[in-house]
Amino acid sequence: MQKKIHYWIFLINIALISIVVFFANLDNLFKKFIDVLFYFDLLYTIVFLFLFVLKGRFFDGLVFGFRRFNYVMFNRNDVLEEWKEKPLPSENINLRFYEVVKIQSITLTTLLILLLIIYYL
Incomplete structure (x- = not known):
């Protein structure tokens, strides 16, 4: 059950990022996706570090x-x-909320790093 929550929240985050990118200017879609992903990741990382x-x-x-x-x-x-x-x-502190934010922060940071590596190669 715990793993499903992480996957669903991750998919919801990616869907929200995709929606924001879809309504943005279409000149460089991949770059816009990375930019919006960075803001989502920044929010999760700030919340995670505060809770930590x-x-x-x-x-x-x-x-x-x-x-x-x-x-x-x-x-x-x-x-x-x-x-x-x-x-x-x-x-x-709600430890379950802390774990969800931690996993999402780590996952989004990893995805962001992978996309940045692909973008700059």
């Missing part, structure tokens, strides 16, 4: 520090100290 950094617990200390600072500065006499029990950003 978030999953690596980079922002957890920052968020915890701001929550503690807010508690200390605005002493609300909160006996429960809810700020300690709130989940950190790395605990809120």
Whole structure:
């Protein structure tokens, strides 16, 4: 089931890229396809890298520090100290979504590199 999702999302991406290229100027269709593929790949790569950094617990200390600072500065006499029990950003990541974005980013980057090699040869 997991593999089918990756294939379907990849095919949907290629279909969207083809539609955008189809409505573009037809002077150099292959180059336009590579250009649009680059933008799709860039979007997936940015999302993947952000999720990778978030999953690596980079922002957890920052968020915890701001929550503690807010508690200390605005002493609300909160006996429960809810700020300690709130989940950190790395605990809120959907791992299935992360895997889908990772696979799509790698696949689109590989396709882009292959098409660039074909274009420049």
